[in-house]
Amino acid sequence: MSEPFVWIFALIVGALILIWGIKTVMDLKDTADTVDLGRFKTQIETLAKSMKNQGEGSSEVIPVQVGAKVKFVCFSNTEDTTISCKMKGKDGTLKDCPGGTAAIDPALELRMKSAKNTDNMWILPFGSSKKDSFKILYIKPIAGANPICYQNGKASIEMETRDTFVEIK
Numbered sequence: 001m002s003e004p005f006v007w008i009f010a011l012i013v014g015a016l017i018l019i020w021g022i023k024t025v026m027d028l029k030d031t032a033d034t035v036d037l038g039r040f041k042t043q044i045e046t047l048a049k050s051m052k053n054q055g056e057g058s059s060e061v062i063p064v065q066v067g068a069k070v071k072f073v074c075f076s077n078t079e080d081t082t083i084s085c086k087m088k089g090k091d092g093t094l095k096d097c098p099g100g101t102a103a104i105d106p107a108l109e110l111r112m113k114s115a116k117n118t119d120n121m122w123i124l125p126f127g128s129s130k131k132d133s134f135k136i137l138y139i140k141p142i143a144g145a146n147p148i149c150y151q152n153g154k155a156s157i158e159m160e161t162r163d164t165f166v167e168i169k
């Protein structure tokens with residue numbers, strides 16, 4: 001009489017262990033994506049800081065490689081209220097964003113125009129990472145592009161030193 005209960009209990013314990021294992025693997029993937037984003041942000045910050053002290057015209061190229069859920073990384077100019085979304089293609093050309101900022105993420109323009117906004121790097125779509133906007137010192141997008149967006153895994157960021165800032169193009 002007690003043997004069936006042992007088997008039922010063993011099945012329940014086995015199912016709980018399986019569920020726990022699956023959840024752990026999924027959490028590990030999210031942690032890996034967060035680490036990728038942290039490395040990318042740190043790389044941009046470090047380069048901007050070091051390039052600011054170099055001569056005008058110094059340049060660097062960084063591939064956009066962040067977490068799997070992230071589709072776009074965008075940079076904005078907090079001093080410019082004009083919205084003119086541009087996107088860097090695989091071929092390196094700068095084009096208008098198809099459908100404007102609303103096609104990339106409907107909330108981007110609102111968050112850029114917010115009076116409290118001081119962030120200039122955006123991780124889209126919003127909610128794809130634990131933190132989706134950052135303030136990176138010394139950087140500004142190329143004139144006429146506010147924001148300038150790069151597709152994750154398909155584009156590279158060109159950074160070039162200007163007189164008082166580092167231009168993202």
